Amino acid sequence: MRGGKSDMYMRKTLIAALLLAGSAVAMAQESRFGEPATQADIDKRFWSVFPDGTNLPDGQGTAVAGAEIFELQCHACHKNPPDEASEFEPEDPADVLFGGHGTIGTDGALATVGSYWPYSTTVFNYVRRAMPYTSPMSLTNSEYYSITAYLLYKNDIIEEDTVLNKETLPGIKMPNSDGFINAYPEVPEKYRTK
Amino acid sequence: MGQKQNKTMIVDATDQAAGNGLMNRRFFLNSALATGAAVVGGSAALAQETTVGEGQEDWTLYPGDDAPEYGELSQFEVGRVKKFVAPPTGGRTASSAGRTPLHLLHGTITPSGLHFEVTHHGIPDVDPDKHQMVVHGMVKQPLKWGVEQLENYPTVTRQHFLECSGNGRVCWAQPKPDQNFMYMTHGLVSGSEWTGVPLSTLLDEAGVSKDAKWVIAEGGDSGSLSRSIPIDKAMNDSMVAIYQNGERLRPSQGYPMRILNPGFEGNTSVKWVRSLYVTDKPVMSRFETSKYTDKLHDGKSLQFSLEMDVKSVITRPSNAVALEKKGMYEITGLAWSGKGKIAKVEVSADGGKTWAEAAVEGPVQSIMLTRFRIPWMYEGRPAVLQSRATDEFGRVQPTRKALLAARGKQAYYHYHAIHSWSVNARGKIRHVYA
Numbered sequence: 001m002r003g004g005k006s007d008m009y010m011r012k013t014l015i016a017a018l019l020l021a022g023s024a025v026a027m028a029q030e031s032r033f034g035e036p037a038t039q040a041d042i043d044k045r046f047w048s049v050f051p052d053g054t055n056l057p058d059g060q061g062t063a064v065a066g067a068e069i070f071e072l073q074c075h076a077c078h079k080n081p082p083d084e085a086s087e088f089e090p091e092d093p094a095d096v097l098f099g100g101h102g103t104i105g106t107d108g109a110l111a112t113v114g115s116y117w118p119y120s121t122t123v124f125n126y127v128r129r130a131m132p133y134t135s136p137m138s139l140t141n142s143e144y145y146s147i148t149a150y151l152l153y154k155n156d157i158i159e160e161d162t163v164l165n166k167e168t169l170p171g172i173k174m175p176n177s178d179g180f181i182n183a184y185p186e187v188p189e190k191y192r193t194k
Numbered sequence: 195m196g197q198k199q200n201k202t203m204i205v206d207a208t209d210q211a212a213g214n215g216l217m218n219r220r221f222f223l224n225s226a227l228a229t230g231a232a233v234v235g236g237s238a239a240l241a242q243e244t245t246v247g248e249g250q251e252d253w254t255l256y257p258g259d260d261a262p263e264y265g266e267l268s269q270f271e272v273g274r275v276k277k278f279v280a281p282p283t284g285g286r287t288a289s290s291a292g293r294t295p296l297h298l299l300h301g302t303i304t305p306s307g308l309h310f311e312v313t314h315h316g317i318p319d320v321d322p323d324k325h326q327m328v329v330h331g332m333v334k335q336p337l338k339w340g341v342e343q344l345e346n347y348p349t350v351t352r353q354h355f356l357e358c359s360g361n362g363r364v365c366w367a368q369p370k371p372d373q374n375f376m377y378m379t380h381g382l383v384s385g386s387e388w389t390g391v392p393l394s395t396l397l398d399e400a401g402v403s404k405d406a407k408w409v410i411a412e413g414g415d416s417g418s419l420s421r422s423i424p425i426d427k428a429m430n431d432s433m434v435a436i437y438q439n440g441e442r443l444r445p446s447q448g449y450p451m452r453i454l455n456p457g458f459e460g461n462t463s464v465k466w467v468r469s470l471y472v473t474d475k476p477v478m479s480r481f482e483t484s485k486y487t488d489k490l491h492d493g494k495s496l497q498f499s500l501e502m503d504v505k506s507v508i509t510r511p512s513n514a515v516a517l518e519k520k521g522m523y524e525i526t527g528l529a530w531s532g533k534g535k536i537a538k539v540e541v542s543a544d545g546g547k548t549w550a551e552a553a554v555e556g557p558v559q560s561i562m563l564t565r566f567r568i569p570w571m572y573e574g575r576p577a578v579l580q581s582r583a584t585d586e587f588g589r590v591q592p593t594r595k596a597l598l599a600a601r602g603k604q605a606y607y608h609y610h611a612i613h614s615w616s617v618n619a620r621g622k623i624r625h626v627y628a
Contacts, residue, residue, distance in 0.1 A: 031399040033346045034337035037328040041338050045328055045469035047418050048410050048477045105493025107367075109604050111484065116495075119478045126480040130315060130417035180487065183499035184424060191490060193592035193600045 056166035059141030066150025081154040114155025120172040211550030214543035215571035219553035278377035293381025304384035315417030322450040331472035334401030358382035359459035362609035385563035390435035411464035422476035457532030491602025502532030503610035506583035517621030531585035539566040545578035
């Protein structure tokens with residue numbers, strides 16, 4: 001029997017019961033085997049900062065302080081900005097962090113923080129969690145703001161004395177911010193093979 | 195004394211399936227029946243009596259070792275079948291990759307120790323008792339689990355391939371076809387049986403807000419690698435995997451727990467996962483901006499090109515072998531699609547002029563490696579061997595020319611074109627662009 005009177009009645013009582021139960025246990029519904037995560041549990045594991053500034057920490061810095069940090073903490077593996085002469089340059093450098101402006105789309109594409117990265121917050125997000133490569137998370141938040149400022153300054157994106165903090169960093173527009181096309185869930189027709 | 199069987203293959207014109215020697219995919223089946231039916235007669239002459247074991251090898255005459263606690267490779271295999279771990283050329287990078295030797299393997303399951311890996315910040319040595327995963331953000335209640343707690347949930351077990359979207363990157367721009375056997379062109383794909391807890395089970399317990407659109411996964415490695423996973427994927431078929439091929443994950447595969455996003459580029463299946471932040475926006479991490487974005491000819495880049503394409507490759511014969519004589523060979527290889535099942539694999543022996551349908555070995559599973567085979571008569575004539583896969587959604591693997599026309603040469607990621615092996619008159623095999 002489908003859609004009979006008793007069927008209808010059953011469904012109504014069921015819905016009522018569910019509503020009642022729902023309101024009673026909405027907050028109290030327990031995880032079977034998980035435990036409540038405390039703020040400390042979360043803070044230890046959650047390092048993401050977002051383009052809109054979500055989860056950016058306190059602290060601040062400028063490129064002036066960042067220059068010194070770069071020399072001490074980064075230069076061993078990453079090349080200096082092209083405008084800075086130095087006796088020392090790594091022989092076998094990791095990713096290039098400066099320059100390459102206008103090369104994306106050419107055969108000699110050089111993707112750097114300056115020429116390719118679409119969001120300023122990504123620089124802070126990645127460097128804080130992962131750099132210096134052999135001692136990540138070893139600097140303070142202010143030092144990470146400073147080194148972020150240095151990378152942006154040396155890519156001609158901000159001034160040497162621009163103060164970066166959780167208010168100012170998200171507002172910085174990157175040169176290639178319009179360079180990306182969303183391919184989820186499908187690659188746009190234009191870039192698909194026939 | 196073993197009796198030698200004299201096999202003659204009678205090739206009938208009706209057995210031909212396409213140009214340059216490709217045979218009907220049922221050909222081996224038929225000819226096997228024919229040779230099997232031939233009874234070989236023999237006679238043994240009685241000679242002077244000796245112990246019956248004469249001429250046997252030692253391992254037949256002496257009892258072998260006791261059962262080991264953990265089985266190992268034959269000593270004759272150690273060092274023969276191994277991953278290719280040389281760093282990519284061109285500048286220093288501390289990310290390291292181990293590439294699967296597809297040309298030496300058979301079937302569709304990659305042994306766990308040979309599963310490819312790419313790590314950007316090394317392989318951490320995680321103590322499972324100290325590792326916990328938190329779910330937080332736009333949820334009713336933030337929760338955490340250790341691996342022992344996850345063990346209590348109902349699990350799912352599924353076979354899936356994992357592929358790095360950098361697999362085959364050398365084929366985009368490199369003017370000369372790469373000859374490093376198949377490591378550099380295809381060694382970043384493997385197939386495994388994965389067991390874990392559906393991610394939706396855990397997200398449901400935390401109570402995901404209806405406004406949630408993304409889950410940001412972060413790992414516990416020294417770069418806390420992170421990726422944004424669309425919520426529809428997370429609630430559909432993603433899992434928190436704890437077992438691979440029946441045993442706990444290997445460290446290089448995310449021990450003690452990893453995300454597995456079936457059909458998505460490997461980097462999104464975050465290993466050593468310890469934080470899942472439910473939110474309404476992607477985090478725009480380095481691995482979805484600076485890396486794993488595909489540079490196009492017009493200066494734009496594809497971002498969140500998450501789903502893997504339809505793809506196939508012939509694993510035998512390949513440039514790791516030479517055909518020593520003329521005769522009948524089996525062409526075999528693997529096909530896969532990040533969207534679903536493989537519907538068809540075609541093989542060409544004349545560089546794509548004519549195609550024959552290969553036999554596909556079942557059961558064909560969704561988002562898993564599928565093995566195909568087809569007999570081929572090599573008569574000492576030059577040939578270009580290719581395979582072309584089609585998935586159940588009608589996506590067809592493109593030629594290299596078509597792919598480069600659509601995206602340019604700098605895309606680096608998501609190379610999935612038809613792969614070509616040229617065979618010359620002396621049986622030497624090389625990777626060519628055709």
